[in-house]
Amino acid sequence: MTTFGQQFINALSLGSIYALVAVGLAMVFGILRLINFAHGEVLMLGAFTAVFFGASGWSFPLVVLMTVIATAIVGVLMERIAYRPLRGAPDVTLLLTSLGVSIAVQNAAILFFGAQPRPFPTPAVLSQQIPLGGGLQISGANLVTILSALILMVLLTIFVTRTRMGAQMRATAENAMAARLMGIDVNVVIIVAFAIGSALAGVAAVLWGARVGRIEPLMGFVPVLKAFVATVIGGFGSIPGAVLGAYVLGFGEIFLVAFLPQELSSYRDAFVFTALIVILLIRPQGILGSTEPEKI
Amino acid sequence: MLGAAGLVLLALFLAYADASFTSYRLQLVSLVAINAVVAIALTVTSGYTGVFSLGQIGFFGIGAYVGALLTIAPKWKAPRVLPGLPEWLAGFDTTSWPPQLALLLACLAAGVVAAAVAVVVGLPLMRLSGHYVAVATLGFLIIVNAVLINWASVTRGARGLNQIPSHTTTWVAFAWVIVAIYAALRLRSSPYGRAMLAQRENLLAARGIGISILPTRLLAFVFGAFFTGAAGALLAHQIGAVAPTLFSFTTTFTVVIMVVLGGLGSVSGAVVGAAIMTLAPEFLREVEGGFTIGAIQVGAHHGLAQIILAVGFILVMIFRPTGLFGDRELGVAFLSRRPPNFDAQGADESLTPIVDAGVDAVPEDTRN
Amino acid sequence: MSPTLALHDVHVLYGAIQAVKGISLEVRERELVALIGANGAGKTTTLRTISGLFRPRTGTIVYDDRDLTKLDAHDIVGLGVAQSPEGRQIFGSLSVRENLMLGATRRGRNADLGADLERVFALFPVLKERLGQAGGTLSGGEQQMLAMGRAMMAKPRLLLLDEPSLGLAPLMVGRIFEVIARLKAEGVTILLVEQNARKALEVADRAYVMETGHIALSGDARTLAANPDVEKAYLGGAAAAGQPAKGAARA
Ligand SMILES: Nc1ncnc2c1ncn2[C@@H]1O[C@H](COP(=O)(O)OP(=O)(O)O)[C@@H](O)[C@H]1O
Ligand SMILES: [Mg+2]
Numbered sequence: 001m002t003t004f005g006q007q008f009i010n011a012l013s014l015g016s017i018y019a020l021v022a023v024g025l026a027m028v029f030g031i032l033r034l035i036n037f038a039h040g041e042v043l044m045l046g047a048f049t050a051v052f053f054g055a056s057g058w059s060f061p062l063v064v065l066m067t068v069i070a071t072a073i074v075g076v077l078m079e080r081i082a083y084r085p086l087r088g089a090p091d092v093t094l095l096l097t098s099l100g101v102s103i104a105v106q107n108a109a110i111l112f113f114g115a116q117p118r119p120f121p122t123p124a125v126l127s128q129q130i131p132l133g134g135g136l137q138i139s140g141a142n143l144v145t146i147l148s149a150l151i152l153m154v155l156l157t158i159f160v161t162r163t164r165m166g167a168q169m170r171a172t173a174e175n176a177m178a179a180r181l182m183g184i185d186v187n188v189v190i191i192v193a194f195a196i197g198s199a200l201a202g203v204a205a206v207l208w209g210a211r212v213g214r215i216e217p218l219m220g221f222v223p224v225l226k227a228f229v230a231t232v233i234g235g236f237g238s239i240p241g242a243v244l245g246a247y248v249l250g251f252g253e254i255f256l257v258a259f260l261p262q263e264l265s266s267y268r269d270a271f272v273f274t275a276l277i278v279i280l281l282i283r284p285q286g287i288l289g290s291t292e293p294e295k296i
Numbered sequence: 297m298l299g300a301a302g303l304v305l306l307a308l309f310l311a312y313a314d315a316s317f318t319s320y321r322l323q324l325v326s327l328v329a330i331n332a333v334v335a336i337a338l339t340v341t342s343g344y345t346g347v348f349s350l351g352q353i354g355f356f357g358i359g360a361y362v363g364a365l366l367t368i369a370p371k372w373k374a375p376r377v378l379p380g381l382p383e384w385l386a387g388f389d390t391t392s393w394p395p396q397l398a399l400l401l402a403c404l405a406a407g408v409v410a411a412a413v414a415v416v417v418g419l420p421l422m423r424l425s426g427h428y429v430a431v432a433t434l435g436f437l438i439i440v441n442a443v444l445i446n447w448a449s450v451t452r453g454a455r456g457l458n459q460i461p462s463h464t465t466t467w468v469a470f471a472w473v474i475v476a477i478y479a480a481l482r483l484r485s486s487p488y489g490r491a492m493l494a495q496r497e498n499l500l501a502a503r504g505i506g507i508s509i510l511p512t513r514l515l516a517f518v519f520g521a522f523f524t525g526a527a528g529a530l531l532a533h534q535i536g537a538v539a540p541t542l543f544s545f546t547t548t549f550t551v552v553i554m555v556v557l558g559g560l561g562s563v564s565g566a567v568v569g570a571a572i573m574t575l576a577p578e579f580l581r582e583v584e585g586g587f588t589i590g591a592i593q594v595g596a597h598h599g600l601a602q603i604i605l606a607v608g609f610i611l612v613m614i615f616r617p618t619g620l621f622g623d624r625e626l627g628v629a630f631l632s633r634r635p636p637n638f639d640a641q642g643a644d645e646s647l648t649p650i651v652d653a654g655v656d657a658v659p660e661d662t663r664n
Numbered sequence: 665m666s667p668t669l670a671l672h673d674v675h676v677l678y679g680a681i682q683a684v685k686g687i688s689l690e691v692r693e694r695e696l697v698a699l700i701g702a703n704g705a706g707k708t709t710t711l712r713t714i715s716g717l718f719r720p721r722t723g724t725i726v727y728d729d730r731d732l733t734k735l736d737a738h739d740i741v742g743l744g745v746a747q748s749p750e751g752r753q754i755f756g757s758l759s760v761r762e763n764l765m766l767g768a769t770r771r772g773r774n775a776d777l778g779a780d781l782e783r784v785f786a787l788f789p790v791l792k793e794r795l796g797q798a799g800g801t802l803s804g805g806e807q808q809m810l811a812m813g814r815a816m817m818a819k820p821r822l823l824l825l826d827e828p829s830l831g832l833a834p835l836m837v838g839r840i841f842e843v844i845a846r847l848k849a850e851g852v853t854i855l856l857v858e859q860n861a862r863k864a865l866e867v868a869d870r871a872y873v874m875e876t877g878h879i880a881l882s883g884d885a886r887t888l889a890a891n892p893d894v895e896k897a898y899l900g901g902a903a904a905a906g907q908p909a910k911g912a913a914r915a
Binding site for chain 2: 082085103236267268276
């Protein structure tokens, strides 16, 4: 029972990080129909920012703040430089461009930071184990991860459903042409989407760093890939779907490893992607997606 | 005519290269050819059909391992090294065969196995379109990678296989390029190829004239897998060792760039793209000796070439999204005329930024 | 007095396809001008170009002494040009209230929209009952009302209506045209695109007839309605209104 509880906490924490990454992907996809592969590089740069400020002796909350600011700026710059000139281009062109951005940023990071992993200076509080009673305990990092994801998701929901900008964002995602006829400045909406999504990736960067304990220039690939799977599970472009998909994935992964025979658990990613393909085939619109994707 | 002249020129070049190139340079020449085969294969799979596959390199990996396991001498694949191999394969010995025969067998077997996998994978996946097929095929690549890394009793895991005989020569590599070009062009002018292009342009219309979409796409997928698998075997016998990292997402991206750079749908574009993407890093390596930007000392590093290529690729996407050749082929007409006028752009271009060009157009919602 | 809106020699291309081939037209203040023509004549393209969704290859679109071809779509709305687009294009997943509020996007965060909402409800009482409902759940006629109400929320000085009666039951068509007449009476300047030429010519002051990207005819609405060519091509003789004889105009 305790193992189960412990795994449950672990899954919740992993799902929370995936959710923070997946939301940014879903927001951008919803509006631009762009699968932004370079979202992982936003996360990676966030992690390096955190290490930089952490090493400069800043307090942890300030480090997080600086990271979030930095990733928001990086995301907005990416949009401005690489994606905006392609507004209206075919989906595949956008997808390929984001791959190009991803590779360029990865290699720039290797060039400037070196390919060697660096330790992530996790603050002592986050490494502490907090007893929950009944033999269960939760690490500070997991607690912070779960709570911050929860709080941020609530704030995001309020933003999307209750604010003017949130309504503009939903309108643009649903019908960009009509949105423009309403007088919505679609560029502003897109910038806001990139900024918010990237800021959340910044939070995820710190949490991921604390979880894994080290960072390196190629670190963005795995979380962003998992976040893709999450958005596919939930339904491309749906924000609540992405969050739900992230937790489904987090639980699936952790429990797969926990309960699968040892020799198969290293095939975790293979199982994750097999599941992805199966979902694409039987319910390509995802769990919460409503629009039927093109299918032959 | 042009084809014959090209073959003669190629033969002269290969003979010259054999006589005067260093082995490193010869290896580069072979790599251009191997990459060209993969790029041609992807041109068929994705360029002809518009079904974007990010999983091509999965077949490259499958082909490389299959080819390698056939020709590695029995003492290097004995049960004590690779306990998972079936007995006949562990004992299968080509060391006494003529090397080119062994290589031919390896390539054909690699192609056939890859094609068989493609049938199984493609049957479900080729039903998907757009982003979905891209993500799903990427999933396939990751599954292949996970298997290569984890199925250690057959693949030696992350360490990979070595002791693969170096059978691949520039001649045989280019022979495969020629076969691939020929097959791809023949396919395109066949009813099957025309069906591929038709359903790419307009799915509904194609269906209307009686084209069944799934078999059409599946054929392109399997065709691409066969040649990619064969190229994998060529690669294995070129470098003498294979490891899972060779067949990663980065490799996929490089091949995608080759194909897109040359013009998605153009076979000669794929060859040119492969040559550029294989040779450019070599030239760019000059720059990688290290330099200083302001106060920052940038050390010698392999990444710079990648950055330049990636940025160059982004610029191509922005300014010439149909690639260098678009759908066209390099040929007599292409050489004798002035470049087909640069304003009348490819079909894709004319349907998109058009009137919207300056108005910050957002793609209209096509989901409803 | 200079016209509220004046198009001069406007050309619009979709790639190589020329949809609008040099049209000029005017809408004066408080006027209701109809733009009629067969399917594919280029009417929608013209309206979308006025709204800044497309940029014309050549030509000017002057509104209040400003050239709209230099402005972005959202700024054009900000100048008081609202459009109820063809096919309604309401936001199906947003509530009716949100749809209406989005219509007022350019009026700023602090605009007092209560009176405007009341005005829309006065024109379309059913919208008030549907406020909390998702736009996509409305009937076709209700969606058309929402699209028009949403455009009204911008407090437009120039209202562009693209095929407001398209696909509606005859009763609903009548209601929509009543509202158009009422808006005109209230002094709103309107450019109305319609395939239902009969109805459009009934309410309009003046009209332009568009054929394959050109203005073929123009003039006083009543005069045009009496013109035998128009009668034959667009009013379908005695046939039911809203059934333009496609292709006949080209004969
Ligand atoms: N997005 C588009 N791409 C290419 N051609 C278009 C597009 N939209 C409209 N057209 C063409 O432009 C012409 C005018 O269309 P439109 O303005 O919609 O006419 P109308 O509103 O009068 O029915 C038609 O021939 C139509 O086929
Ligand atoms: Mg129209």
